[in-house]
Amino acid sequence: MKKLINDPQDVVAEALLGIEAARPEVRVDHANRIVYRRDTPKTGKVGLVSGGGSGHEPLHGGFVGLGMLDAACAGQIFTSPTPDQMLEATKGVDSGAGVLHIVKNYTGDVMNFDMAAELAAAETGITVEAVVVNDDVAVEDSLYTAGRRGVGVTVLLEKLVGAAAEEGRSLPDLVTLARTINDSGRSMGMALTSCTVPAAAKPTFELGEDEMELGIGIHGEPGRRRVALVGAREIAEQLMEPVLDDLDFTSSPVIVMLNGMGGTPLVELYLMYGEVAKITDQAGITVARNLVGNYITSLEMAGCSVTLLRADQELINLWDAPVNTAGLRWGI
Amino acid sequence: MKKLINDPQDVVAEALLGIEAARPEVRVDHANRIVYRRDTPKTGKVGLVSGGGSGHEPLHGGFVGLGMLDAACAGQIFTSPTPDQMLEATKGVDSGAGVLHIVKNYTGDVMNFDMAAELAAAETGITVEAVVVNDDVAVEDSLYTAGRRGVGVTVLLEKLVGAAAEEGRSLPDLVTLARTINDSGRSMGMALTSCTVPAAAKPTFELGEDEMELGIGIHGEPGRRRVALVGAREIAEQLMEPVLDDLDFTSSPVIVMLNGMGGTPLVELYLMYGEVAKITDQAGITVARNLVGNYITSLEMAGCSVTLLRADQELINLWDAPVNTAGLRWGI
Numbered sequence: 001m002k003k004l005i006n007d008p009q010d011v012v013a014e015a016l017l018g019i020e021a022a023r024p025e026v027r028v029d030h031a032n033r034i035v036y037r038r039d040t041p042k043t044g045k046v047g048l049v050s051g052g053g054s055g056h057e058p059l060h061g062g063f064v065g066l067g068m069l070d071a072a073c074a075g076q077i078f079t080s081p082t083p084d085q086m087l088e089a090t091k092g093v094d095s096g097a098g099v100l101h102i103v104k105n106y107t108g109d110v111m112n113f114d115m116a117a118e119l120a121a122a123e124t125g126i127t128v129e130a131v132v133v134n135d136d137v138a139v140e141d142s143l144y145t146a147g148r149r150g151v152g153v154t155v156l157l158e159k160l161v162g163a164a165a166e167e168g169r170s171l172p173d174l175v176t177l178a179r180t181i182n183d184s185g186r187s188m189g190m191a192l193t194s195c196t197v198p199a200a201a202k203p204t205f206e207l208g209e210d211e212m213e214l215g216i217g218i219h220g221e222p223g224r225r226r227v228a229l230v231g232a233r234e235i236a237e238q239l240m241e242p243v244l245d246d247l248d249f250t251s252s253p254v255i256v257m258l259n260g261m262g263g264t265p266l267v268e269l270y271l272m273y274g275e276v277a278k279i280t281d282q283a284g285i286t287v288a289r290n291l292v293g294n295y296i297t298s299l300e301m302a303g304c305s306v307t308l309l310r311a312d313q314e315l316i317n318l319w320d321a322p323v324n325t326a327g328l329r330w331g332i
Numbered sequence: 333m334k335k336l337i338n339d340p341q342d343v344v345a346e347a348l349l350g351i352e353a354a355r356p357e358v359r360v361d362h363a364n365r366i367v368y369r370r371d372t373p374k375t376g377k378v379g380l381v382s383g384g385g386s387g388h389e390p391l392h393g394g395f396v397g398l399g400m401l402d403a404a405c406a407g408q409i410f411t412s413p414t415p416d417q418m419l420e421a422t423k424g425v426d427s428g429a430g431v432l433h434i435v436k437n438y439t440g441d442v443m444n445f446d447m448a449a450e451l452a453a454a455e456t457g458i459t460v461e462a463v464v465v466n467d468d469v470a471v472e473d474s475l476y477t478a479g480r481r482g483v484g485v486t487v488l489l490e491k492l493v494g495a496a497a498e499e500g501r502s503l504p505d506l507v508t509l510a511r512t513i514n515d516s517g518r519s520m521g522m523a524l525t526s527c528t529v530p531a532a533a534k535p536t537f538e539l540g541e542d543e544m545e546l547g548i549g550i551h552g553e554p555g556r557r558r559v560a561l562v563g564a565r566e567i568a569e570q571l572m573e574p575v576l577d578d579l580d581f582t583s584s585p586v587i588v589m590l591n592g593m594g595g596t597p598l599v600e601l602y603l604m605y606g607e608v609a610k611i612t613d614q615a616g617i618t619v620a621r622n623l624v625g626n627y628i629t630s631l632e633m634a635g636c637s638v639t640l641l642r643a644d645q646e647l648i649n650l651w652d653a654p655v656n657t658a659g660l661r662w663g664i
Contacts, residue, residue, distance in 0.1 A: 002524040002541070004600040004636060006563040014564070015599045018606030022590075022624050057598035077599075192334040209334070231338040232346070258354075262597040265632045266389035267347045267409075268336040274350030292354050292658070294626075300597045302632065304336060326624070330661050 001201045003300075008198035012054045012074055016061070023326050025065040032088045033074045033081070035061040040070040040093045046165045046174055047071070047093025050102040050158060051086060052109050053078040055197070056218055058327025059155060059296045066332065067323035068162035069102075077197050077299070078219045080108030086116030090126060098127035098171035100178065102158060104150030105134035129171055131178035133157060135187045135307070137242045138215030138223050149217055152257050152307030153185035155295045156319075159328060163321035181309065186246050188239045189305030190223070191216040191261060195298050214238055218261075218298045232268075236275035239306045244283060249308050253288035255319060256280065257307040262297035264304055269293065272304055288316050295327060333533045335632075340530035344386045344406055348393070355658050357397040364420045365406045365413070367393040372402040372425045378497045378506055379403070379425025382434040382490060383418060384441050385410040387529070388550055390659025391487060391628045398664065399655035400494035401434075409529050409631070410551045412440030418448030422458060430459035430503035432510065434490060436482030437466035461503055463510035465489060467519045467639065469574045470547030470555050481549055484589050484639030485517035487627045491660060495653035513641065518578050520571045521637030522555070523548040523593060527630050546570055550593075550630045564600075568607035571638045576615060581640050585620035587651060588612065589639040594629035596636055601625065604636055621651050627659060 005011050012033065019035060020028040027038050034051075041047060050060040051073025060072035070093035073081035090099045099120070103113045110132060117128040133150035142149055161178050169177070191213045194203035204220035207213060212235070215223025230238075243249075258273040260266075273292045280287050288311055296305070311319065322331030337343050344365065351367060352360040359368050366383075373379060382392045383405030392404035402425035405413035422431045431452070435445045442464060449460040465482035474481055493510045501509070523545045526535035536552035539545060544567070547555025562570075575581075590605040592598075605624045612619050620643055628637070643651065654663030 002544075002561060002634060004524070004564045004567060004596060004604050006565055006603075011599065011603060014606055015602040018602035018604065018609070018624070020606075021609035022602065022605050022622050055597075055599060057602065062598065192336070212334075229334060232336045233338055235336060263595045263632060263634075264336060265387075265594040265629055266394065266626060267343065267387060267631070270347040270350035270354065270389065271338075271343060272336050272350065273354050274346055274352075277350070277353035290354050292350070294598060297597055299599065300595060300634065302334060302595075330664060332662060 001196050003198060005198055011198050012076055019061055025324055032085050034089045035064045035072045036092055037064050037070045041095035043095050044097055044168055045095055046097045046171050047099040048162060048165055049089045049093055049099055051081045052104050053080060055299045056296050062327035063158050063325050065325035067166050067321055068158050068325050080112050083112045083115035086113055087119045090116060090120045090128060091124060094126045100174050101130040103130055103132045104154050105132050105147055106144045129175045131182060133182050135185045137186050137188050137246045142217055143221040151218055152187035152259055152296055152305055153182060156255060156309050157181045160315055160318045163318040185307060185309035186243045187305055187307040188243050189216050190214050190235060190239060191301050191303035193302040195220055195301040232272055233275050236272060236279060240279045243308055249285050249310060252310045252312055253286045255289045255309045255311045256287050257291040259296055259305045260294040261301040261303040262294060263300040263302040276306055289319050333528050335530060337530055343530050344408055351393055357656055364417050366417060366421045367396045367404045368424055369396050369402045373427035375427050376429055376500055377427055378429045378503050379431040380494060380497055381421045381425055381431055383413045384436055385412060387631045388628050394659035395490050395657050397657035399498050399653055400490050400657050412444050415444045415447035418445055419451045422448060422452045422460060423456060426458045432506050433462040435462055435464045436486050437464050437479055438476045461507045463514060465514050467517045469518050469520050469578045474549055475553040483550055484519035484591055484628055484637055485514060488587060488641050489513045492647055492650045495650040517639060517641035518575045519637055519639040520575050521548050522546050522567060522571060523633050523635035525634040527552055527633040564604055565607050568604060568611060572611045575640055581617050581642060584642045584644055585618045587621045587641045587643045588619050589623040591628055591637045592626040593633040593635040594626060595632040595634040608638055620648050
């Protein structure tokens with residue numbers, strides 16, 4: 001295992017020190033491992049809280065800041081944060097306008113955010129709602145989920161709902177918006193190589209030199225099938241086909257994200273985006289906006305995922321609104 | 333070799349297709365492999381041209397756009413572009429105010445940009461100046477250079493001089509500014525793993541499971557020494573010590589870039605930045621701005637580099653000016 005770390009047990013705590021040193025727009029509660037937007041809570045604004053296992057950076061701590069999240073709870077690598085962390089973050093961001101939990105569909109995350117919401121209601125009277133993201137078309141159930149896994153749409157949802165929260169929209173409005181976004185997006189991923197969880201010190205799985213894993217999860221959990229490694233064109237087809245089969249993306253403009261899994265260089269992501277763009281062109285899909293880069297990763301895994309989201313003019317406007325985070329920044 | 337590519341010979345051409353599909357602010361001359369800012373040439377503005385071997389993305393094509401470059405010439409992977417490409421780009425960006433070539437100090441790049449400048453003078457009368465970036469403290473001469481290699485300062489220089497060009501400053505002013513920036517910055521890098529050039533299909537070098545290469549070049553060329561792999565804290569010290577020994581960074585604020593080599597996940601880069609920040613704190617260095625991410629890469633190499641640049645208030649203001657490129661974006 002070759003990593004830029006000190007003790008494997010300290011990776012998350014020390015990465016939070018680095019985020020805090022690097023980013024003036026956040027402050028970190030190190031005891032609770034929560035990244036807060038520096039100016040939260042903001043009077044009249046619904047607080048947005050997300051979180052999950054670490055190892056997917058910039059998700060979620062790198063998406064805290066103006067126009068995205070108010071707080072992100074960092075679990076250990078690939079391990080859900082605790083209900084106590086989520087409760088603390090919920091209290092920390094509430095200004096009286098309520099709090100929305102943005103939860104990726106993994107059993108631990110869903111259970112712990114549920115528990116945090118119950119504790120918040122019982123202890124504090126804060127109104128908490130949740131949206132569970134489940135956009136991964138690869139598998140119906142998986143190692144860590146009942147139902148589809150939450151992947152790339154989480155990034156887009158945090159941006160779009162973040163912009164809407166910034167406008168001062170109410171909690172019920174944001175819940176409706178968030179559920180619409182989740183229903184309007186689909187993702188599929190693949191891996192060329194495994195990742196290595198620092199505490200495990202060995203690869204999560206093994207892939208032969210001529211193999212790839214299609215439909216991989218962001219924790220290295222198995223996908224649809226292990227298949228022969230093919231070229232970028234065919235990989236793009238194998239990712240896009242199940243996405244396009246699952247939802248109609250021709251009836252409105254879309255936002256496309258071509259996401260790297262952490263260890264894939266940008267030259268390959270650009271090339272892959274070119275292949276995806278050919279497929280959307282041929283399918284008569286109008287791409288209104290796109291993102292190409294590392295946004296929801298799986299440590300140093302090599303591979304990529306593609307996410308499509310139907311986006312009407314309201315969503316495009318929210319997309320274009322200012323954002324100032326480690327992972328996404330424009331208009332500021 | 334496991335990569336998201338089609339034919340190894342087509343990697344650069346196909347990555348350019350992807351950049352063009354993804355980024356509305358650029359257009360691509362595919363025959364000459366030049367990424368242009370869509371609105372170049374802009375009357376009265378000095379044209380900024382850079383370029384070099386591919387495989388370092390987002391450098392340079394991902395830095396074309398408002399507030400940075402007007403054009404970037406893409407060579408094959410780790411291979412200098414030709415004088416013809418550079419001449420064509422020079423013609424393409426000149427509005428009569430002259431053209432500045434931003435050249436990393438590698439023998440092929442320097443020779444070819446020189447030749448392009450001579451051809452431009454002879455054929456077109458365009459006034460061309462050049463700045464050669466040579467900020468790498470690792471080695472005095474190397475496999476591909478006489479003198480120090482050009483690495484991380486190139487990214488910062490393209491941003492800062494790009495902002496100054498946007499203000500309408502003259503070519504002589506920009507040359508002075510660019511040389512000051514080059515003189516004010518230093519970098520040092522390291523690798524945990526090699527990269528694999530697609531056409532070679534095997535790793536450029538071999539590193540044992542317990543080794544790292546200190547002072548690595550961005551083409552995998554040898555560094556200062558091959559040493560035992562140590563923890564992030566000690567790696568940060570081994571990178572920062574030669575940088576701080578080479579130039580005084582305590583007498584003015586600095587911009588710090590903690591750059592990933594392409595295959596290093598963001599969680600490790602955040603952690604490394606935390607270690608670098610401890611060292612700058614202890615050394616009494618004021619960090620005014622920072623960048624943490626993949627900016628000048630070496631395909632899928634795992635590792636990082638650190639760059640420090642002395643930045644007075646003029647440079648900080650240029651840093652904060654709007655930029656709109658694939659690799660750096662703010663204020664837009």
